[in-house]
Structure formats: C-alpha cells, structure tokens
Amino acid sequence: MSGLVKTRILFRSRRLNIYLVRYSEGHKVVPHVDMISEGRLYKLNCVLVQPRQGGRFICERNLFNLFGRLILFRPDLYRHQVSRIERGNRWLLSFALTTPGTA
Numbered sequence: 001m002s003g004l005v006k007t008r009i010l011f012r013s014r015r016l017n018i019y020l021v022r023y024s025e026g027h028k029v030v031p032h033v034d035m036i037s038e039g040r041l042y043k044l045n046c047v048l049v050q051p052r053q054g055g056r057f058i059c060e061r062n063l064f065n066l067f068g069r070l071i072l073f074r075p076d077l078y079r080h081q082v083s084r085i086e087r088g089n090r091w092l093l094s095f096a097l098t099t100p101g102t103a
Contacts, residue, residue: 015098023055023090029082031058034075036098041076044095051088058083 004027011018023029034041045057047069057071060078065071073080082090 017096019092019094019096021092021094023051023082023085023092025051025085025088027082027090028084029080031079031081033077033079036076039101040099041074042097042099043071043073043075044097045071045073046093046095047071047090048093049089049091051085051090053088054084054086055088055090056083057081 004024006022006024008020009017010020042063047057050068057068057080059071059073059080061073063072063074
C-alpha cells in the first residue's frame, strides 16, 4: 500500500516537521499510536481535500476538531486511524510538533 501514499516534506527541524501528504483511493491507515523516544508529540492536521467517499479520521481523543478539517491531537498517546478511502484522494497538510518533557 505504500504506493498509495505520497509524502512531501515541506519543513524539517528538531522540533517541528511539516508534511504535505496525499492518500490515494484504496488506502487506509490502521489503528496505531506514534512512538517517540522522548517528549510530547502534537499533530495539527489540516484536511485540504476530503475524498468523495471514505477516508474518515478516527481518534480516541482529539484536543480540537473543527468539522473534521482542522484536527489537533496527541498521536503519541491516543490510537488513531483513517478508514479506507473508497473514492477520491485525501490531501493533508500536517504539522508535527515535539516538545520536551514527559507524556
């Protein structure tokens, strides 16, 4: 399924990474927790284009969710997934911020 996801790194630093990601029709993200070696991980996902069918983001707990388009969550603490994209593509602008400290 790796051919169904294209990721472009727009910015990368020690604490902040910004990605533009395209998930193609047929792709899904299985439930998982992102592992980090230390600190806290926050993700702000901006859904630029929603697929025509499927591709719904599901998370155990969001810090903020605005109409499923702007989502702030802790991927290092809570399981999250994306349902199978049945029709169309899902475009995502993702900001990943790592802060020092413990979870």
